[in-house]
Amino acid sequence: MAVGSSAPQVGLIMGSDSDWSVLEAAADALGEFDVPFEVGVYSAHRTPQRMLDYARSAAGRGLRAIIAGAGGAAHLPGMVASATTLPVIGVPVPLRYLDGLDSLLSIVQMPAGVPVATVSVGGARNAGLLAVRMLAANDPELRDRMAGFQADLERTVLDKDAALQE
Numbered sequence: 001m002a003v004g005s006s007a008p009q010v011g012l013i014m015g016s017d018s019d020w021s022v023l024e025a026a027a028d029a030l031g032e033f034d035v036p037f038e039v040g041v042y043s044a045h046r047t048p049q050r051m052l053d054y055a056r057s058a059a060g061r062g063l064r065a066i067i068a069g070a071g072g073a074a075h076l077p078g079m080v081a082s083a084t085t086l087p088v089i090g091v092p093v094p095l096r097y098l099d100g101l102d103s104l105l106s107i108v109q110m111p112a113g114v115p116v117a118t119v120s121v122g123g124a125r126n127a128g129l130l131a132v133r134m135l136a137a138n139d140p141e142l143r144d145r146m147a148g149f150q151a152d153l154e155r156t157v158l159d160k161d162a163a164l165q166e
């Protein structure tokens with residue numbers, strides 16, 4: 001599924017549709033910056049060939065970054081990173097047991113040469129914002145919007161502090 005009026009620039013993929021409740025926050029962040037993206041389910045274990053086809057074709061189709069979320073034995077981000085030159089952002093999805101520590105360690109402990117930029121457990125919003133920053137590196141207008149977003153964050157904290165002082 002593609003979201004946005006122009007060609008997708010970010011691939012937002014997950015190991016199972018059950019990951020969507022976590023990954024949705026990445027979609028929200030991309031949407032806030034009007035970054036067109038596509039969403040799909042690509043399981044490293046249940047649909048390995050489909051996952052590889054996706055990763056190998058991603059750059060050629062115009063994507064600039066991939067956000068990949070998975071839980072448990074979370075091999076999707078690393079396997080996708082092995083089959084594309086694009087930057088891959090991994091989102092550890094917390095499942096019922098182990099509080100997502102299994103997902104985090106599965107994603108973050110990559111061998112040298114195959115990087116995955118891993119966000120915190122359940123940190124899909126930051127994954128979306130990181131993808132925006134990656135695109136903003138070559139897009140002055142997007143960079144300005146990110147600067148405005150960060151200024152808003154700062155203002156929110158200052159306002160809360162001011163309220164505390166009253």
Ligand code: RP5
Pocket residue numbers: 014015016017018019043069070071072073074093095
């Ligand atoms: C992983 O297995 C998925 O990323 C998901 O987090 C987990 C459980 O998948 P389902 O059994 O809910 O489909 O590959």
